[in-house]
Amino acid sequence: MRAIVLTAHGGPEVLRISRAPDPIAGPEDVLVEVRAASVNRADLAQRQGHYPQPGPAPAHEIPGLDFAGTVCAVGPRALRHRVGDRVFGLLAGGGYAEKVAVHERMAMPTPPALSDEQAAALPEAYLTAFDALFAQAGLRPGEAVLVHAIGSGVGTAALQLGRWAGATVYGTARSADKCRRAEAMGAAFAVDMAAPGADFAAAVSAANAGRGVDVVLDLVGAGYLARNLAALAPRGRMVTLATVGGRHAELDLGVVMAKRVRLTGSGLRGRGIEEKIALSQAFERQALPAFGPPDGAVPARLWPVVDRVLPWTEAAEAHRVLEAGEAFGKVVLRVGG
Numbered sequence: 001m002r003a004i005v006l007t008a009h010g011g012p013e014v015l016r017i018s019r020a021p022d023p024i025a026g027p028e029d030v031l032v033e034v035r036a037a038s039v040n041r042a043d044l045a046q047r048q049g050h051y052p053q054p055g056p057a058p059a060h061e062i063p064g065l066d067f068a069g070t071v072c073a074v075g076p077r078a079l080r081h082r083v084g085d086r087v088f089g090l091l092a093g094g095g096y097a098e099k100v101a102v103h104e105r106m107a108m109p110t111p112p113a114l115s116d117e118q119a120a121a122l123p124e125a126y127l128t129a130f131d132a133l134f135a136q137a138g139l140r141p142g143e144a145v146l147v148h149a150i151g152s153g154v155g156t157a158a159l160q161l162g163r164w165a166g167a168t169v170y171g172t173a174r175s176a177d178k179c180r181r182a183e184a185m186g187a188a189f190a191v192d193m194a195a196p197g198a199d200f201a202a203a204v205s206a207a208n209a210g211r212g213v214d215v216v217l218d219l220v221g222a223g224y225l226a227r228n229l230a231a232l233a234p235r236g237r238m239v240t241l242a243t244v245g246g247r248h249a250e251l252d253l254g255v256v257m258a259k260r261v262r263l264t265g266s267g268l269r270g271r272g273i274e275e276k277i278a279l280s281q282a283f284e285r286q287a288l289p290a291f292g293p294p295d296g297a298v299p300a301r302l303w304p305v306v307d308r309v310l311p312w313t314e315a316a317e318a319h320r321v322l323e324a325g326e327a328f329g330k331v332v333l334r335v336g337g
């Protein structure tokens with residue numbers, strides 16, 4: 001098969017389409033002809049040599065945490081899908097390739113309303129947000145959630161899932177344009193952190209009669225920690241998912257105790273297969289039926305936010321776009337051709 005292989009670690013120019021061995025499907029796996037894969041922040045870190053795929057180093061390092069395509073073979077003990085079925089799902093790596101082999105329970109049926117490009121935008125972004133909001137933070141209807149980097153792939157997914165679950169969603173981004181776009185998607189408001197004097201903690205407190213938010217989904221990191229604590233309501237929960245804004249920060253344990261808040265961290269890629277299967281299947285059961293074109297329905301429907309689709313020959317451009325912060329939502333690669 002052909003795949004986008006990292007010829008070295010470095011800038012977007014190290015992404016090259018070359019030959020790689022076909023993946024070997026195990027007895028419970030399905031082999032999928034990939035039509036689309038999306039680009040995630042983690043791919044940029046992997047390309048730079050900072051975030052290797054878990055497990056033994058593969059002979060060909062192929063980035064890509066998600067895929068969408070068509071089943072082309074099934075293992076002898078795989079019963080869930082047939083050849084020709086459209087499926088999509090999560091990977092620990094290897095998605096920028098013409099073929100992937102995945103456990104049959106990691107492959108979710110692609111809803112007919114979604115194109116392969118749209119389905120490829122879902123797994124990493126939506127499963128991360130779904131797990132963080134509901135399994136980690138226990139977000140409930142009527143609560144308020146603050147989503148940082150709300151214009152990111154994970155951020156736009158969290159905005160949709162939060163609204164779908166009946167929560168009030170606030171956000172932050174580093175541009176007025178991304179803030180307005182998040183508000184157009186249903187955020188109560190988003191704070192432009194590039195504006196002088198921007199203070200999301202004061203803004204969400206003022207909006208909630210001084211109470212703050214029940215949940216903070218932190219896609220930024222250390223630089224926001226003190227203000228996150230200030231923004232949390234008593235018994236609030238914060239889930240840390242990223243360190244783009246720094247890893248090390250001072251923590252006021254007095255505030256942690258006084259507000260009785262819960263601070264949690266979460267990572268998806270390094271989890272074992274059973275945990276990933278459980279998450280994929282929970283998402284498939286609970287959230288996937290809610291996907292459909294936006295039509296003003298209440299509760300809100302879910303629909304992937306795709307900034308742009310590029311042919312995989314333009315993978316370097318796709319990485320550049322994400323790195324430059326130019327995307328709102330997901331950048332997707334059309335694989336093959």
Ligand SMILES: NC(=O)c1ccc[n+]([C@@H]2O[C@H](COP(=O)([O-])OP(=O)(O)OC[C@H]3O[C@@H](n4cnc5c(N)ncnc54)[C@H](OP(=O)(O)O)[C@@H]3O)[C@@H](O)[C@H]2O)c1
Nearest residue numbers: 040041149152153154173174241242244245266267268325
């Ligand atoms: N822990 C996990 O399991 C997990 C899983 C998936 C993703 N993530 C993390 O979640 C984040 C979003 O992932 P993605 O793939 O959706 O990424 P993405 O679409 O590339 O978005 C990255 C976001 O990071 C923001 N950002 C970058 N540097 C920043 C800084 N110094 N200060 C504030 N914001 C900054 C950008 O904000 P602006 O739009 O405001 O410029 C951008 O929206 C990434 O950091 C990624 O590593 C974690």
